[in-house]
Amino acid sequence: MRSYDVIVVGLGTAGSAACMTLARRGVSVLGVDMFRPPHTMGSHHGRSRSVRRAYLEGSVYLPMARRAWDLWRRLETDSGERLLVTTGNLTIGPPDGPALTGFLASARTGGIPHECLSAAQIRKRWPPLAPSDDLAGGLEKEAGIVFPETCIRVFLRMAEASGATLHTDERVAGWTIEGEAIKVHTSLGSYSAGRVLIAAGARSGRLLGDTGAMLSPKRVPVHWIEPPDAAGYALGTFPVNFWQVPTEGTDDPHAPHREFYALPAIGPGGRVKAAFHNGLADGDPHHPAPPASAGEVAAIRRTLARFLPPLSGQPITSDTCMYTLTPDHHFLMGAIPGNDNVFAVALAGHGFKFAPVLGEILADLVQGRSPAVDVSFFSPRRPGKPSFDNRQTTAQGTQ
Incomplete structure (x- = not known):
């Protein structure tokens, strides 16, 4: 042996x-x-x-x-x-929510250069992003x-x-x-x-x-969206963006939050990657994961329509991976x-x-x-x- x-x-x-x-x-x-x-x-x-x-x-x-x-x-x-x-990394959420307050506390504690941005500033700098006025952002430029x-x-x-x-x-x-x-x-x-x-x-x-x-194994649907304008979503233009927003159907900032992200277009076909980060279904690692369902694709489309509207009606392909929570x-x-x-x-x-x-x-x-x-x-x-x-x-x- x-x-x-x-x-x-x-x-x-x-x-x-x-x-x-x-x-x-x-x-x-x-x-x-x-x-x-x-x-x-x-x-x-x-x-x-x-x-x-x-x-x-x-x-x-x-x-x-x-x-x-x-x-x-x-x-x-x-x-x-x-x-x-x-690429830069942009965290978006309610100003008093866990994501943004956690980001800012970490940046300040670590002496990490960052910017605080209003929703209007985010929309102006990155036109594909459409945070509502009750949201704000924190940008770490040296991220990728x-x-x-x-x-x-x-x-x-x-x-x-x-x-x-x-x-x-x-x-x-x-x-x-x-x-x-x-x-x-x-x-x-x-x-x-x-x-x-x-x-x-x-x-x-x-x-x-x-x-x-x-x-606790979780199944994670990951979606690839064909952007309407390749240049606007490319590396060096479009930042990694992580969102923590009130659960769909409520505007209560203290309601449970849904977390999702979008990453710049890369790879064959230059598609944007987007997925939810929480609220995931249990997964069975010992059997092939089922593909993303029509309901899961519809859910990401609804979220894109709210916060990245130019992507919401674009062609989507989907994959799955696993988290081990x-x-x-x-x-x-x-x-x-x-x-x-x-x-x-x-x-x-x-x-x-x-x-x-x-x-x-x-x-x-x-x-x-x-x-x-x-x-x-x-x-x-x-x-x-x-x-x-x-x-x-x-x-x-x-x-």
Whole structure:
């Protein structure tokens, strides 16, 4: 039986970055994935992901956001690939709502350059955007997007170049403890390691015993809209825009909010990407996700008609991906209860922007080092379930 220092289960966002970092540190690492990443069966596909440093989810993310931005630029140099493009990131919502107040608190705490904009100023600067007068915005100019499929390929290429062993098209069935070793059992055999990182996204639950109960897979319809004017929605013109607005059918600013986003047109055909970020249906990661329904397409069209009206009647194609939510919507990252040698990571639908720093942090945790940033807040052993609104602040399965 082949033995390694570390086995990483899942080679998506966190797993590929962790494999790369561990291998570059000289660690003997095996990475296993049931598909062939990058692929379209998880959370990391979709051509673009937003990257920003003013992070409305809370100040606990600020050091990670700063470090991630620097690492993206360093990875571009190391790989010779274009990974990150600056577009600006615009957060829109009620002036006293969680999104905008969270953005502004993060920007001010982190000393991040930003602008405060009225709805009228937003409409004038970006004509496709149509916020109502009771909304406002916060702009972080030095923010942008990364290209996830390219990033995953870079992580895996660098991991292999540094000595990692990568097995794809190999399903992990479970793991067992045998003496001082952890045995990982797959569709093609068994492997031994001193430590194991479960980074299988929405498929992690069955591999994590009781910890898996913390994870809630969600199905996310993602829509691609043909813009009426390609130049007005292009990279460098159209910012990433994240909206938190009162739920459709009410103008009460204290009613539950709906969150959605639109990203600049990229890729073949130059289509704008748009999707809801909350209010998502449960997903089954062990079966192919059904395509977006007519009702889901109609819902995004209604939202576009309110806030990005030029896009509302345009041709739409749709895809689906998965989020792996936690009870408090924050990351899960660290050793699982009852076993100091088995580690878990779940990113709650907002992790790709942090991928390179997550690779560093997870490698530190697995190696028994103290990460440069405090991640105790994300521990699977953390007490209680922090409120989402307080944003500052032996297993068997199938992967």
